[in-house]
Each structure stands twice: as C-alpha cells, then as structure tokens.
C-alpha cells in the first residue's frame with residue numbers, strides 16, 4: 001500500500017485528498033520506487049485545475065527521489081537499492097511508493113541528497129534544455145543578453161546560476177523587490193520588478209536599445225505581448241509556461257513587423273524522448289550541481305499531507321526557489 005495525493009475531479013487545492021492506493025510489482029520496463037522526497041512544480045497546478053487535462057482519478061506529481069525496491073524485466077540501468085531521482089510522465093510522484101516506467105529514472109550521485117534530487121530534476125533539466133538547446137538562429141555566446149521571467153522561482157533560480165556559469169548576461173524579472181535581490185544574488189546581471197516597472201522599457205535601456213537574443217517566458221498571458229518588444233531582430237521568443245494563464249492567439253504578421261522574430265513553445269518531455277537523451281541532460285545537471293556552480297535552493301518544505309497549503313502558496317506567488325513535499 002502507498003499513501004498518495006489524488007484528485008477525483010479538476011478544481012482548487014481542496015480537491016487533493018490523501019488516499020491509500022495499491023502498489024503492485026513492476027512490469028516489463030518498470031521499477032517500484034520507495035520515495036524519500038517529492039518535488040512540487042507549477043505543472044502540478046495545471047494538472048489539478050484541468051488546464052492540462054488528465055484521466056481521473058489522478059495521483060499528481062511529476063518529480064521525486066527515492067530508492068529502487070523492485071526492477072521489472074528488461075530494465076538494465078537500475079538495480080534494487082539504487083538511490084534515484086526523476087522527472088517523468090505519467091504523474092504519480094505525490095505518493096510514498098509507486099510503480100513507474102524506468103526510462104526516465106536516473107541514478108542519483110552519492111554527493112546529491114534525496115531532498116536536492118527531488119527538488120531539481122524537473123526544474124534543472126528544464127533550465128538545461130532552455131539555455132543549451134533552445135537557441136536563437138545565431139546561437140548563444142558569452143556576453144549575450146537574455147531575458148528570463150519569474151527568475152526567483154524554481155526553474156528561475158537555477159537558470160540564473162547556470163546562465164552566469166555560461167557567461168550570459170541574464171536580465172531577470174520577478175514580482176517583488178526581495179525576489180529581484182534573490183535573482184541578483186544568484187547570478188542575474190540585472191533584475192526588474194515587473195509588478196512596478198515597465199519591463200520592456202527597462203530591457204531596452206539595459207541593452208542600449210538593442211534588445212535581447214532570447215526571452216524565456218513561463219508567465220504566459222501577462223508577459224507575452226511586452227516580451228516580444230524586448231527582442232532584437234531575429235530574436236527568439238521561447239514560451240514554456242502559463243503561470244498567469246495561457247498565451248492569447250497572436251498574428252504571425254506582428255513577428256515580421258517586430259524584426260523577423262522566431263517563436264517556439266517548448267516542453268521538457270519532448271527533450272526526454274529517449275533514455276539516452278534524459279540521461280545526458282541529467283548528467284549535465286548533476287555535473288553543474290556537483291561543481292557548486294548551481295546550488296539548489298529548497299526554500300519551502302511541506303509534509304505531503306499539507307500539499308493543499310503548498311499549492312496555495314505556489315499559486316499566490318509566495319514561494320521562491322524550489323519546494324519539496326516531505327515524507328515523515
């Protein structure tokens with residue numbers, strides 16, 4: 001038996017209830033994992049509200065760490081007793097124990113704790129593919145300016161540090177002065193409070209009127225339009241989330257008028273299409289964390305049974321860095 005957080009229908013945080021679920025043996029290509037810590041992500045909110053539809057009932061959660069308890073037929077890269085962490089479909093990590101596909105489960109280096117592993121896999125691999133694979137036509141080079149929205153959040157604080165390690169001039173936005181300070185302390189070259197300042201005007205000022213090569217936008221509805229004004233000719237608008245609501249429809253002709261802009265909507269799970277690709281991204285993340293260039297800030301911890309409060313705080317923009325759910 002496993003304790004798990006399930007919803008029976010889409011709705012507010014109150015829909016999440018603690019239930020007992022049966023956990024069987026892993027089938028071919030699967031493993032059974034006993035969790036040690038669980039990562040909280042904004043995608044969990046989209047799945048709870050129904051912005052991203054799922055079959056019901058649904059055990060939420062896309063990220064966790066733990067110990068392999070049983071290995072199904074054909075799984076060659078994991079053994080019973082391995083310390084592991086993952087970001088993976090299908091949802092189900094809000095639980096004490098689960099059976100899941102082994103493909104996206106990675107062995108956790110000894111130097112990385114279970115809590116750090118649970119906090120960083122989804123957010124860290126996202127920062128990895130954004131900064132290293134989601135590139136403008138001319139590529140990204142040391143000294144290039146990029147704009148990163150919600151930079152004091154989970155993905156954001158990792159991206160700030162990783163961008164500094166890559167020599168990029170990351171311009172951060174965040175929703176309070178304290179969050180701006182946090183982004184600066186973590187490697188952002190500039191920070192703009194987009195609740196009180198016109199971020200497009202400030203970006204123009206900071207870049208001497210040129211604009212940035214890439215905008216990384218996970219806020220969506222509220223930042224979309226002005227973000228396009230921050231790009232230099234042939235710049236890349238990389239949309240990867242909708243914390244404020246989905247991006248509204250837009251006219252492709254407006255991209256021409258603004259300077260031949262490119263637009264992409266990126267998703268981590270497309271980058272994780274094979275086990276090899278997932279492992280390569282995870283190895284890159286492990287290396288940058290083990291080197292100390294990227295520190296994983298776990299700024300909030302909630303017991304699994306208090307997950308409703310965790311979701312309320314995430315949606316109310318009260319959190320910074322990463323949040324984990326603990327199993328006591």
Ligand SMILES: NC(=O)c1ccc[n+]([C@@H]2O[C@H](COP(=O)([O-])OP(=O)(O)OC[C@H]3O[C@@H](n4cnc5c(N)ncnc54)[C@H](OP(=O)(O)O)[C@@H]3O)[C@@H](O)[C@H]2O)c1
Pocket residue numbers: 040041042043122123126150151152153154155156173174175176179218219222240241242243244245266267268269314315316317318319320321
């Ligand atoms: N496509 C992908 O592959 C992928 C993968 C991982 C994450 N994501 C996306 O990346 C974003 C960051 O994820 P995360 O888990 O690390 O979350 P997070 O950044 O820790 O939290 C979301 C942040 O978005 C900002 N925000 C702006 N407007 C908001 C609004 N109306 N309501 C709530 N928040 C708002 C808030 O920061 P401020 O107060 O500073 O504005 C908030 O703290 C999310 O949009 C997520 O969906 C996408």
